[in-house]
Amino acid sequence: MAGKKIITVLGATGAQGGSVASALLKDCSFAVRAVTRDVSKPAAEKLRKAGAEVVAADMNDEKSLSAALNGAYGAFVVTNFFEHNSKEKEAAQGKRIADLCKKHGLKHVVFSSLENVHKLTGGKLQVQHFDGKGEAEEYFREIHVPMTSVRVAFYFENFLTVSKPHKSQDGKTYQLVIPMGNVPMDGISVADLGGVVRSIFQKPSEYIGKDIGVSAEKLTIKQYAETMSKVSGKNIVDSQITPEAYERLGFPGAEELANMFRYYQMVPHRDVKLTHKLNPDSKNFLQFAESKKKDIQDL
Template sequence: MAARKLIVVFGATGGQGGSVVRALLQDASFQVRAVTRNPQKPAGEELSRLGAQVVKADLSQQGEIEAALQGAYGCFFVTNFLEHFSKDVEVQQGKIAVDLAKQLGLKHFVYSGLENVNKLTGGKLKVLHFDSKGEVEEYLKDNGVPFTSVRMPAYFENFLTFFKPHSEASEGAYRLNIPVGDVPMDGMSVADLGPIVVSVLKAPKDYLGKTIGLSSDRLTIQQYSEVMSKVLGKPFRDGKMSAEVYAKLGFPGAEEFADMFRFYMMKPDRDIVLTRRLNPAVRSFEQWLSENKDAFADL
């Protein structure tokens, strides 16, 4: 029997990478090397127990990335802007990985990418954590590395953090202050990404050289509110906040996130049909919320 090809998964203890590692291990078509900055942490030890080879690497250290990629057929590469809030750092990390993938002859580089919003809008919008990934996508294409880019929509998990509803005691309801007007917003659980990446890796002829926009549901904020009201048994509504007001909320990154929502209102290309083909078990917002309703118990 031929040895199974090796897939290296970066960000293996994060949301995206963790989903990919678990899906690869469950599928068992590939060997799996999981990359994390601290293999001794409980999350790394858990991946080792599940059957992954867990190795240490910092995305800014070329030597460590090169060691992690040795002997690999392919990889899943994701960066985390929230670790440093630097577009330049994220672009540098991506370019290091692309250069090494070319040097080492990887046959399939699956990249967690996004659009270069600043370039697409002629400088009108600036979304650093999108723009950086867009630059790396362009670098991938220009360098001839065999690649597939998968572009996530808004995470359903964001409703527990960035999109967390605001309680309005005077109104007796919770408001969703997500400034996209009446434009439907694509979403998906980050936990459902893994099987999609496995499908892409198992069918390289179908997906090499392609950029895939992912989505499992497309709802207006009012519709998201209605689903939350139904599942959680509490009243939710669209806060009808504008991007202009959102940009002035004063927290770090408010203006950038406002531009991100403005970009969402431009309806970026996300393909629900293809997403469901790649992962038939991908969940709608209502399905995901029903399975995770306990996480909203403190509202």
């Protein structure tokens, strides 16, 4: 690592952190310090073999976080609301990390954030997994940490997991149950985030202090469904469900996600042109779907 700028990547074995760590390891000007709670997991060993320094730290443990950030030039910071489902805990984690970045004099932090929806809407709408990140982002600014905020759009990968098509009762049609109406929704493959973040670290003077909405493409749910149908050969359609009906589905987190889609219907700023400038290899949804053809066919 001698002579290279050390970037501490928090959550390095997760989807976002893993993407960022992988992209940075391909750039000879950076050394990667990959942070995870369990350094023995296969994903950690893979990063170690790729050339990363792998260290253990916990978002709730100041001592281990401090050690992970000590001596680093910069950091990629991502927190995970869904590990504990607490806006307050996520905000506290983000603020703890901000204080430590300030203490250790980091020159550039890229923070995976989202808008403070509760504040932006005057309390009319609450999206807790956005709001906690938004509070932490505000705190980074307040204490003058040199930071770029990246606000990542809906993952294309969600169409294969939590938002995968559901088979209709007739057994012939599949529905995307996502309450967006005819409003286009931004999306990106989380695997492409790393290239975006790498470019941001490469040009700190251009991006420090900026809020960057990351999106590869804006499509309606009908268009997402048509693309999945084209690739898979299945008949996939937009269910046209409303946010109100969606939250009545009653699964854990239904109300939280319904509020997220209500906010998405307000069309938060996501910059497709800038995203492709930062990572020219970012896939549009058709390219993503074609790369996951078998996965879609097997849903």
